[in-house]
Each structure stands twice: as structure tokens, then as C-alpha cells.
Amino acid sequence: GREALTSLVRDTAADGGNVLLNVGPRGEDATIPAEQRLRLAWLAEEAGALTPDGPIPA
Known part of the structure; x- marks a missing residue:
């Protein structure tokens, strides 16, 4: 789940990795x-917290 x-x-991310x-x-x-x-809905809501520069560009 979420x-x-x-x-x-x-x-x-804390260990310096990436998630695909x-x-x-x-x-x-x-x-x-x-x-x-x-997954897409979760990413749309949380993207701003996941990337150093804010949301992922569409």
C-alpha cells in the first residue's frame, strides 16, 4: 500500500539509491x-517531496 x-x-533514498x-x-x-x-496517483501527490527540485516535469 501507500x-x-x-x-x-x-x-x-536515504541509502543514496533510486526506485523504479x-x-x-x-x-x-x-x-x-x-x-x-x-502508484501514479501516489507519485502525483508525493513528487514534490521526492525530488530536490520539486515535482517531476510532465
Whole structure:
């Protein structure tokens, strides 16, 4: 959930690492799965706290 993702990013960044969040459409109907949409929503809300220069440009 959100707490686990926040902890993963925080702990990884504290050790100087990076986290790659995979998001991609399904092959059969090109929809983005619900779990991946949640990652995008989380990133949209938290991006300002995750990058030194503020939100990630679109």
C-alpha cells in the first residue's frame, strides 16, 4: 500500500539509491492495471517531496 511504497522510497533514498516504479498497459486491452494506477496517483501527490527540485516535469 501507500505506506509500504513511502517506506521503500524513503529508505532507498536515504541509502543514496533510486526506485523504479514500473507502469505499463496490458497487452490485451491497453488498460493500466489498478495497482499501477495507484502508484501514479501516489507519485502525483508525493513528487514534490521526492525530488530536490520539486515535482517531476510532465
